[in-house]
Amino acid sequence: MELLLRHGIVVEQLEAGLSIPAEVFRVDSLAVQRPYQGHRMVTLQGDYHEVEREVPAGWYWVATAQPLGALVFTMLEPEIDDSLFTWNFFDRAVTERRDVPVLKLMTVPVVSRTRITRVAGR
Numbered sequence: 001m002e003l004l005l006r007h008g009i010v011v012e013q014l015e016a017g018l019s020i021p022a023e024v025f026r027v028d029s030l031a032v033q034r035p036y037q038g039h040r041m042v043t044l045q046g047d048y049h050e051v052e053r054e055v056p057a058g059w060y061w062v063a064t065a066q067p068l069g070a071l072v073f074t075m076l077e078p079e080i081d082d083s084l085f086t087w088n089f090f091d092r093a094v095t096e097r098r099d100v101p102v103l104k105l106m107t108v109p110v111v112s113r114t115r116i117t118r119v120a121g122r
Contacts, residue, residue, distance in 0.1 A: 001060055004015035005116065009068050012061045020055060022103040023048045025078045027096050039088050043077045053103060061113055078100050
């Protein structure tokens with residue numbers, strides 16, 4: 001989340017939990033590439049599937065309907081070569097045959113949100 005903020009992306013935190021239909025990417029396979037610029041780049045393959053997901057208060061909402069929406073998409077899309085998945089930001093959360101921890105919502109969640117302006121403690 002800090003990296004998104006540093007890029008000037010608007011990030012909001014959900015003030016309450018909700019249940020919402022979403023698309024989530026399930027990893028079928030992952031490949032770790034040779035080291036490049038100090039990282040071991042990861043390539044994910046899989047497919048999206050629709051789920052009804054319980055999203056707890058405190059989760060982050062990052063809309064693509066903002067001036068840097070294309071950058072949001074590039075950073076958070078699992079199969080894009082320059083995504084945060086490729087550059088090891090999600091390594092602890094990504095394994096084969098599991099859903100990635102990023103949901104794709106087709107509607108804006110109807111819940112109060114607070115805009116995050118900086119990372120707590122910084």
